[in-house]
Amino acid sequence: MGKTLHIVLLIVISAVILAGCGTNTGSDDNTLEVALWDEKISGAVDASIEEFNKEHPDVEVKVTYTPYANYFTKLRTSLGGGSGPDVFWMNGPNFYEYATFGLIKDLEPFIEKDSEFSKDVYFDSVIDLYSHEGHLYAAPYFSDIVGLFYNKRLFDEAGLDYPDETWTWDDIKEKGELLTNKEAGIYGYSASVVSNQAGYYNLIPQAGGYMINEEKTKSGFDSPETREALHFVKDLIDEGIAPTVQTQIESNPRDLFMSGLIAIHPEISVNAEMFYSELGDDLGVAPLPAGKEEATITHGIGWAMNGDTEKEELAWELIKHLSGEKGNQFIAETGFSIPAQEDMSDLWVESIPGLDLQVFIDAQEVAYPYPLSQNTIQWQDIEQAEIQGAFLGYKSIDEALDNVAKEMNLILDTEQID
Amino acid sequence: MNKKWLIHLMLIVGAVVMITPFLWMVLTSMKSFGEAMQVPITILPQEWLLENYAEVFASVDLLRYYFNTFVVTLGRTLAQIVLCSLAAFAFARMDFPGRNVLFILILSVLMVPMQIILIPNYGILTALGWIDTFYALIVPGMFSAFGVFLLRQFFMGIPKELDEAATIDGCSYFGIYWRIILPNATPALIALGIFTILASWNDFLWPLVMTNSEETRMLSVGISSFQGQYSTNYPLLMAGAVLSTIPMLIIFVILQKHLVSGIALQGVRR
Amino acid sequence: MSNASALTKPKWSKRKRKEALWAYLFIAPTLLGLFVFYMMPALASFGLSFTNWNGITPPQFIGLDNIVRLFQSGSFIRTLINTFVFTVVSVPMAVILATGIAVLLNQKIKGMVVYRTIYFLPMVTMPVAVGMVWKWLYNTDYGLLNYLLGLLHLPQPAWLFNPNIALLSVIAVYVWMTVGNNIILILAGLQGISQTYYEAAQIDGASKFKQLIKITIPLLTPTLFFVFITGMISSLQVFDLIFIMIGDSHVLLEPLRTLVYGVYESGFEYSQMGYASAQAFLLFLAILTVTIAQFAFQKKWVHYDG
Known part of the structure; x- marks a missing residue:
């Protein structure tokens, strides 16, 4: 009896294993798979898909949200395993690799055939971000750019005027010192070293320097301008105006600002809504203070098409709906971030009435591209470890910057060979 | 005192x-x-x-995730207990050519980092047509080198005289496994059960990568959606985590009794 | 492996053949499953370790370049040492602690279910919560640990920032996390020890401690052997915890970088799957060697009470 039992068991298990073999691989012809990471934008995405379905009622669009921390691991695994979503979000640091490996389709042939899509209506910064050798590989969806957030209550308590477009680095130092209250644990300025995008990536071009040259062959981290920018940060930290890097790593400046412990904090536009919901009318925003020059880092998100998709026409139609005028209108209305189409930006500005979001639109005039090459993530890891290490006292800032430039140049050299 | x-x-x-x-x-x-x-x-x-708990229920389909996780966990656990104990019995009690080599081969599975087999596995599951199905969630988790090793170790501690007596009584190999070994290894089977349930319940990377749709979503993956790019909604995430933990705690409280219930039985046997 | 052929029954080949056949049948399902979902992918990755595969596009054969590159890289030796230290410190600690706690939890006293459940909690607590709470405990300025040390006028170290103690700080969390696993195994193992031994010892007037050393520990060795081996295999592959503890602060990584962290970083962050596979393969060889050595050595201390 026992024997029969386990033979039955064996058969069941073999059957389970074999059951899947017969089924067809891949999704059927009438579905499009879409992948992205930020669920906050689901309202806008759903609205665009609804529009798309009006024209293609027989097509089912399946949307999968994967948290950012795991998004690229999952995407990479599915593409490496031979499938993956048809249409998906792309960001700057990953873009060059996906474009050069042919993992995402060159959109130029679709654009040429299609009179409805024009690159001209988008902010140049986002078009440039997702262009490789002059060809667009991801359709711009939204843009994010850095602005100077501040806590009005802390300014009022210190009896100071709010920041405005006349501010320079000197004001950060002067006003920052007045805003700092060591007993209460309040810092004047955040001087973020843990987030390069909201922190020193803005200061370097403001000092007249660059992170990577336009040809993407040379690092700018050892230039005198970069040194100046980071020594500016160091001074602020040494004087206690900004939290030490150890404090920054342990308690993110973003959280300190939301807790009312930092008076001035540069931050990406995407976080405006979160800040506003925490700080309410205490929150204000101004343009980034100028150094030698005015500059603010810009980045954005685009929709890319799987390089192996068999449904490219449908995928293109969907991308057009997502990044087209209606799609941009939907993003603007949700207040998520600046829609990539310039004309839709006014709509976004109204999404948080208590906050002068126009600052971010105007900042596009002095936008500076987020530094990228094929192996961005590799040299950014080195950059962060070296620079944060210098601030933690492991080495001098100049030594760290020399190391970054050296290692980064080595990586850039290998990209030239490929 | x-x-x-x-x-x-x-x-x-x-x-x-x-x-x-x-x-x-x-x-x-x-x-x-x-x-x-x-x-x-x-x-x-x-x-x-307490609103955070209500919000978790409002923002994700928690009941469905509970159901999915429960089905997957049950499938994996039952299969592992049966399959691992059979293999472990052979390794602990039977003599056959290549035993040591096969055992090391099975153990070697434990030595390969999960990260490195993820992509080839995605390819295998794609070829089987299992991506985004319950097969992908259950079948690969039915086999466990850890379980084989664990049970083999415990089976080896059961006195051999018991099998020999049974052999003389005319028991088949399966009879020995079923009537002698399994009843005498309850604590070990329970321990393996606890580990399998735990591993399946908390498994994150595998279900995240291998499934997409709401229909196949596991609790761990569903809850992770409270993690954002710039900020995580920790209260919601933690509320979700507490809710997902409670069934595990109940299961543990029930199982732990059996984990230490072999005492009387073993005392008599000697 | 122990000597199961000690069944000194008359041996005739038909019987032997039947036994072997049944044994293969018992093993077959597991072996097949492990082959398809673990060994095949592992073999694939072994092959890929000789290529420059980026994880996505077709690979090119580059021979042993990955291995050469690994030994030339500055951080590899450091990584090896970190991984080694991690295992050598954490595994014995987790085993000894767990044995002590399991012996206590095996008593018949009031509230045992509550205790057992509490000791089980670290295993069910979500990893993100574990990371969060430990980061807070270790926080230099606002952390609970340093607050308590401050009350006692003791030095307040920067637990994760001081490169000399960062690894130990993470090891402590790892032990905390894994001790529950071991407790469950050891509790199960304790049930296999017959009460008659203790009764005999009590008649002889042996103290509780003497009973622990003379009876419990020796009879627990098959379980301890298991706990040791599996603990070692998984601690040599530690990754998740380090990832959780440092988040995206690469500056904290160097004193904590382990072999599998390198595998993850190369494979999934830098798209160098071939290189990652080579690292994984080296790690595999190392673990395999240590495991086989442990099996050879087990006769010296493991008593299978058959």
């Missing part, structure tokens, strides 16, 4: 260390988003918010 006090004292000291993060999880789940971000951190919530 004195001794018991000492035992309690030692256990309580350890318990404080062990329970802190769990309490933390519960406390955070009742804070507001702003308070969870606050620096310096508060220990007790300024206001005890």
Whole structure:
């Protein structure tokens, strides 16, 4: 009896294993798979898909949200395993690799055939971000750019005027010192070293320097301008105006600002809504203070098409709906971030009435591209470890910057060979 | 009397260390988003918010995730207990050519980092047509080198005289496995059960990568959606974590009795 | 492996053949499953370790370049040492602690279910919560640990920032996390020890401690052997915990970088799957060697009470 039992068991298990073999691989012809990471934008995405379905009622669009921390691991695994979503979000640091490996389709042939899509209506910064050798590989969806957030209550308590477009680095130092209250644990300025995008990536071009040259062959981290920018940060930290890097790593400046412990904090536009919901009318925003020059880092998100998709026409139609005028209108209305189409930006500005979001639109005039090459993530890891290490006292800032430039140049050299 | 006090004292000291993060999880789940971000951190919530729990239910389809997780866990656990114990029985009690080599081969599975087999496995599951199905969630988790090793180790501790007596009585190999080994290895089977349930319940990367749709979503993946790119809604995440943990705790409380229930039986046998 | 052929029954080949056949049948399902979902992918990755595969596009054969590159890289030796230290410190600690606690939890005293459940909690607590709470405990300025040390006027170290103690700080969390696993295994193992031994010892007037050393520990060795081996195999592959503890602060990584962290970083962050596979393969060889050595050595201390 026992024997029969386990033979039955064996058969069941073999059957389970074999059951899947017969089924067809891949999704059927009438579905499009879409992948992205930020669920906050689901309202806008759903609205665009609804529009798309009006024209293609027989097509089912399946949307999968994967948290950012795991998004690229999952995407990479599915593409490496031979499938993956048809249409998906792309960001700057990953873009060059996906474009050069042919993992995402060159959109130029679709654009040429299609009179409805024009690159001209988008902010140049986002078009440039997702262009490789002059060809667009991801359709711009939204843009994010850095602005100077501040806590009005802390300014009022210190009896100071709010920041405005006349501010320079000197004001950060002067006003920052007045805003700092060591007993209460309040810092004047955040001087973020843990987030390069909201922190020193803005200061370097403001000092007249660059992170990577336009040809993407040379690092700018050892230039005198970069040194100046980071020594500016160091001074602020040494004087206690900004939290030490150890404090920054342990308690993110973003959280300190939301807790009312930092008076001035540069931050990406995407976080405006979160800040506003925490700080309410205490929150204000101004343009980034100028150094030698005015500059603010810009980045954005685009929709890319799987390089192996068999449904490219449908995928293109969907991308057009997502990044087209209606799609941009939907993003603007949700207040998520600046829609990539310039004309839709006014709509976004109204999404948080208590906050002068126009600052971010105007900042596009002095936008500076987020530094990228094929192996961005590799040299950014080195950059962060070296620079944060210098601030933690492991080495001098100049030594760290020399190391970054050296290692980064080595990586850039290998990209030239490929 | 004195001794018991000492035992309690030692256990309580350890318990404080062990329970802190769990309490933390519960406390955070009742804070507001702003308070969870606050620096310096508060220990007790300024206001005890139960709304976070309601919001978890409102924002994700938790009941479906419970159901999915339950089905997957049940499937994996039952299969592992049966399959691992059969293999372990062969390794512990039977003699056959290549036994040591096969055993090391099975053990070697434990030595390959999960990260490295993820992509080839995705390819295999794609070829089988299993991506985004329950097959992908259950079948690969039915086999466990750890389980084979664990049970083999325990089976080897069961006195051989018992099998020999059974052999003389005319028991087949399966009979020995079924009537002698399994009943005498309850604590080990329960231990394996606990580990499998735990591993399946908390498994994150595998279901995240291998499934996409709501229909196949597991609790761990569903809850992770409270993690954002720039900020995580910790109170919601923790509320979700507490909710996903509760069934595990109930299961453990039930199973732990059996984990230590072999005593009487073994005492008699000797 | 122990000597199961000690069944000194008359041996005739038909019987032997039947036994072998049944044994293969018992093993077959597991072996097949492990082959398809673990060994095949592992073999694939072994092959890929000789290529420059980026994880996505077709690979090119580059021979042993990955291995050469690994030994030339500055951080590899450091990584090896970290991984080694991690295992050598954490595994014995987790085993000894767990044995002590399991013996206590095996008593018949009031509230045992509550204790057992509490000791089980670290295993069910969500990893993100574990990371969060420990980061807070270790926080230099606002952390609970340093607050308590401050009350006692003791030095307040920067637990994760001081490169000399960062690894130990993470090891402590790892032990905390894994001790529950071991407790469950050891509790199960304790049930296999017959009460008659203790009764005999009590008649002889042996103290509780003597009973622990003379009876419990020796009879627990098959379980301890298991706990040791599996603990070692998984601690040599530690990754998740380090990822959780440092988040995206690469500056904290160097004193904590382990072999599998390198595998993850190369494979999934830098798209160098071939290189990652080579690292994984080296790690595999190392673990395999240590495991086989442990099996050879087990006769010296493991008593299978058959």
